[in-house]
Amino acid sequence: MMRLPWFRHYAPRLLAEAARILAGEGPQAMLIAGGTDLLPNMKRRHQTPAALVSLARVEGLKNISNGSGLALGAGLTLSAVVHSAAVREKYAGLYQAAAQVATTHLRNMGTLGGNLCLDTRCNYYNQNYEWRKAIDFCMKKDGEICWVATGSKRCVAVSSTDTAPALISLGAMVRLVSASGERELAVADLYRNDGIDYLARKPDEIVTEVRLPSAAGWKSSYWKLRRRGAFDFPVLGVAAAVKIASDGTVEQARIALGGVASRPFLVDKAGELLAGRRLTDEAIAEVGGLVASRAKPMDNTDMEIYWRKSVVSSFVAHALKEVRGDDMRSTRLRIARQEL
């Protein structure tokens, strides 16, 4: 089997202690929570941290608390998020996103914070060291060139988190804690459109909590495109959250995309386009066209690139129709291969 490189391991119990160790070790240290992303990557020598600071035993990272909205500890496993009644009932998009991450086994280990910080992915990068040597490496790790787009100045590895687009559409915030203080960011602002430097999180910061605003009046939905009903990372994620007024018109709407850029992002103007209108088929088709124009898939994931782009508007329609209240169960079953 492939073996891990050597590293030092810390298992602090207190958040402040974790932050202090992280600051003291400097950028050569990395955080580990569930390890489902990091450990395979370390075996393939994508990351070779000198030290790992484990968050597994840190107290206070696994809370679920109700306020006007919902606060979720970043250390909650994805399974815990999936099984949370509050998430299921009020934030369907987040539930549907978390439930479709990887497999049951990986959701039992992987955490919400880990999924938000998931390394960007690329078929030229997610390979073992020997394979990457055979292509003389790439820009993201150990090499110079981006083989996906040989003229590109930046790495185009793909953001592959499912929960981030859902949380962006829901208007969620993340709390970041470091030895020198703490701050809150909109989830959308946690990301940069750069396959290498994809997080706005500083190396000494720990993602501790996700805060969701009140869901009153909102409905949400997440549709994931992947080859199979399990395991696979998204090659497209469409998250929609819509607040519908009592007269049936859209008061506010947010649509976010994942899997089609180096970051998950809120689609500008999609909300404005829907605001004040009913979710008619025409409105849905119109916004679908707008969203599709913003998706820029690259040829570095599973499935054919032009086809991936061509199905974006269909997935937007699925999400908005589900929000509208259409019975989407048979479509969902065909695409997700499971009920959600």
Add this chain to the structure above:
Amino acid sequence: MNARTKFSVIGKPRRRVDARSKVTGLTRFADDLVLPRMLHAKLLRSPHPHARIDSIDTSRAERHPGVHLVLTGKDFPVSFGIMPVSQDEYPLAPERVRYVGDPLAAVIAKDEQTAAEAVELIEVKYAPLLTIATPEEALAHPEARIHEYGENGNIHRNQAYEFGDVDEALAESDHVFEDLFFFQGNTHLPIEQHASLAAVDGEGKLTLWSSTQVPHYIHRALARALQMPAAHIRVIACPNGGGFGGKCDLHNHEIVVSRAAIRLGRPVKICLTREEVFYMHRGRHPVLMKFRTGVNKDGKITGMHLQTLLDGGGYGSYGPASTFYTGVLQPVTYELPRYKFEACRVFTNKPACGPKRGHGTPQPRFGQEVQLDKIAERLRIDPAVLRLNMVAKPNSLTANWLRIGTIGLAECIREVVRISGWNEKHRKLPEGRGVGIACSAYMSGAGLPIYWNKMPHSGVQLLLDRSGQVTVFCGATEIGQGSDDVLAAIVAEVLGIDAYDVRCMTGDTGLTPIDLGSYSSRVTVMMGNAAIQAAENLREMLAEAAAEHLEVLPDRIVLAQGRAFLADDPGRGIDFRAAVELAETKHGTLGSVGSYTPPRPPARYKGGGVGPSPAYSYTACVVEVEVDPSTGWITVPKVWIAHDIGRSINPVSVRGQVEGSVYMGLGEALMEEQVFRRLPPKLSNALVHRIPSLLEYKSLTSLDMPEVETVLIEDPDPNCPFGAKEVGQGPLLPVMPAVANAVWDAIGVRIDEVPITPDKVLEALEKKAKGENPRVGPEHFPAVPYPEPIFVAPPWEGGDGNAQKPPRRAKEAVTS
């Protein structure tokens, strides 16, 4: 024995004899084995697709703490290969590497981590050579030549056969259909990665435990590779965690750990990583095909001309056989009066292709079954009826001189039509939903071994003693298919005992009689017949002794339910153990042997040895699909399949094999592909496997698997043990074309290649919308320099099975 109809064990659905060990994790696979003082090996593999090795410096690796030995090509002067005609591999490449992943050095160290670290310290200077990435490039570039042998340039095998004048048949047909198809390569994907452990005893004799389907062939090939007497080598096939043909070659690592163990006098183990398993490959050849088929108005085929072009990868492997198999079994399914078959296999700088479940036959089966669907459409004949009207005849010879015995295909078609509701569904479902049908035939064991000899293909030895224990020895290998269960069941049935009381000792060249291995769906038929013979011999000894004791004639004795008793007076008898004691007293130490050699094939022409089999199995399959016209997304809600099994030894296992075939078939139909990435040639020579991982090489998950309804057609075949034919491979074959045909029924587009993916469906739908030919598939068949065909007259045209001078042809006279 075949005439019997009442059985105690045969045909009863049972838990397999090895099931508990498997499901409780107690089965010991090769990688579970640990020996005292064991060392670990790692291989250095080439990062270049095609290069000369100028120098290898192993000094830093040798000095690395914990390293015991570093081996390179110079430690292995003898080439090897699984077939006598393809001795083209070296355990470690001495001068030339031929694909990314080709091994060229090995480190043996105290643990795997140390070995992996030291591998990184080996310094190699390469001189890159021209990369041959595709069959088209192989045909266009005789240089750089990947191997110095073969037909010429980069053509490994090139052959042509003609059974009757096909051009004449096509000229006289009402219609001639010409179609191109492409079947993408895919790999076996066994969950168990290949592992091997080698150890020498105090006398210098070697034992190799390995994940292999063919311990006997490994034994022979290893003796040659190591230049050691075979009598000093023992190969033990561990239970395999899936084989599917990927563990049928002698592999580099098996020779490396053997040599290292001999050199060091310590056990040496290796377990390949998942990436390395993708590099060992030996899987499904990518095959481009051209079919020209003549048909009369009534839908009957008059003749077929099939051309195939196989992308062989970097080595020969089973390639010579694979090349034959892209053509030889075509005539076994339907009546085919005349047949011409041309096949060419080329070398490319990719992992070698070889045998995968169905070995070479799923590709042309896909082409023919999809073409038949087009023929039925054009002639306005129901595709099920079209097939039913031309099912090959039982007890007949085919155009290429294969002898067919029993055929349950018509019954399979009728059953699958009935249970699927075909007549209510085909061309009647709403837009976006459709059904497709396809059929197939497969061998129950290859009629000839891979090296020439006239000895038995399978031997079984039985040992009984006064304790009442029954031990059966056979070289057959349990690869998950259930061969131990078949062996125990057959012995138990004949001796009248419980299958769970039979101990199976299998797959050990030091202890068990030779069986050629778990490939070509041969084990049930060949091992089974040998086991019946061995068990019958012992049954007679037991019956004689019991008869003497009961003072009756032996033919009145029945062995059943753990007793020996009188057929006409069941109350009078003794228990099995007492019968064994009496027999041991009467005959001395009890033992018996049985063996099996397949019937001699009727073909007399050179090459006629590929394709004959003691029996052929038949399958018919209906697949339903739902296709979303806006995205091309494909869903398979249900599969119906009927298989002509002859007779089930254990129906639970048989159904498991059928369902497993549907699972693998749907993977090949919808997503699996062993494909390679060529970087821009201006910037790089690289040619790498795109997705050598279990995550990105897509095969179905349990969530993607539809419901499968299986029907078993039981019509015992006289050549088979209790009438049982094969089931391990045949049911895979019709699945892929049935999916393609269902997509046509659903939305009216033809995808003439696998995998059938949503982007191809959408592309075809866009063509349809523009009024173009709604088809995605190969557009061009390159000019392949096939040789003049070997001409053999079909049996009904006065042939005797020998090659003869071809008839003079008017057309040739004009063109020459």
